[in-house]
Amino acid sequence: MKQHHGLWLFVVIGAWLLVGAALASCAPDTSAPELNTEARLENLVTPTDPVEVAQADTDSQAADVPAAVTDIYCLDCHTNQTIMQGLAVEEEVETLSEGPG
């Protein structure tokens, strides 16, 4: 009798889990979109020689495909510390002024 009772409990719990999984799959996805990590890796620039942003090739613009969510393109690079360190160019500021300013 005890064995029957345990089997019955197992079947009920299993059924609940199946129903729960089915409902979850129908619910809208409210999670924040994840950043495209693959794209980050593809665009990763090994920091050898710094590349000036202003000197970037702009001719390739025609080949670029407009994105549905432009933020992704911006954030893919600008949230990536490694990419930023590789691209950023340190400016040497010449200080000629004298006295408290």
Add this chain to the structure above:
Amino acid sequence: MPPVEAWVKVWIDEEAYAPDVHSSLACTACHGGQPVRSMSAHDGLIADPSADPETGCGTCHPNIAPYAADSLHSTLRGYDTALYERSIPENHDTLEFMETYHCNECHATCGDCHIAQPDSVGGGLLDGHAFVRQPPMSQTCTACHGSRVKNEYYGLNEGIPGDVHLRQARLACTDCHTGDQMHGMGDAADANHRYDGVREPQCEDCHADQIGVGSGILQHEIHGTEILSCQSCHSVAYTNCTNCHVDRTEEDVPFYKIEEHSLGFYLGRNPLRSAERPYRYVPVRHVPIDPESFSAYGEDLLPNFLNRPTWTYATPHNIQRNTPQTESCTACHGNEDIFLTADKVVESERAGANLNVIVDVVPPMPANVGQFFTGSAAPAEAPTEEAGEAPEPGTDDSFWGADEDEPAADETPSDDSFWGADEGEPAAEETPSDDSFWGEGDSEPAATEESESDDSFWGAQ
């Protein structure tokens, strides 16, 4: 200011920025640029969308942005006010051209305070592109106001402690200088200069019960509210600069050179005397100007150089409860060292508007000084309009020095307010403790909520 590495200036900290309401906007909504995944995304980029506050921020902040766009921080109108007064209209274009090299870097946009450090110190995001409601003072306020205000307030001038408001209360700039003032709103809306219009902030905002007659503080009872500004007694030596010259290198790099600067404290006659600033004496500071300051841009650009004093109204940010001036009556009365007498002004500047600042006769010690301390000072000796008495030598004028610069009749401080209308006896013991300085007997004011975090207070270093 420690330099910010180039990559930090363009790196967005996801953790910091994601909770910010502005992160719900598309990057291109503010910054423009191209919706592509390449460097050409930067084509047409607007690095600082708030450079035009109304288009950059005004859509969502219409109650602030238009005012900020017309504020002194944005327009730098204060420079024009000061320079134009020393010049003539024919020179204004040349001076404005000069300003594009040497002054406009101080122009502050919304973003220069709320998102990034100002350009004048090289920029750099404050908190990974998160918007900071209360700008951290070390990274924003004193980044620009560094040479004087920062050194004074932080106590960086050798031998001079920092301002009591910092040392004891850890007040940040924004605790006294409100958003309205910074954004050019309210009373600050029409100001053409920092000391134009309503006096803001006011010591009275926090110390109302400790000022002037009725305060129960003997020195305040005696001096009232219209003879001396608070800083006259409670500030100490500050930086005075002379002979600033600006120029550019052959590579068009602007630079300036201040030939001389020194610490000093001088009480002068108030050049801005009005109902708003009725004080007869105030600390005065030599500003870094010279008739030839801009000679690299043209000859005789400041033909009316002394239309405006070179020793100007000053509000040093190194307030102390005890200063050399508060040590004794003779620290000021009869002490020529502390007053801006003619011998302290270079000969070429002993003219024009400076004559309204230079102290001709140092206020002597009054003959009846003892009566103040016994409480028997006779207001009758001080001329009052009600009594119809004319000023007599040895009374009010001799005490404070001849007043050659009385404000208009409706602005004239009444003797009642000076002597106290009720002739009440000043309290005998008037050595306010630190508690009384901060009012209401509170031992020490709690730091403001914003000030509790070292990061938000000092700015991340």
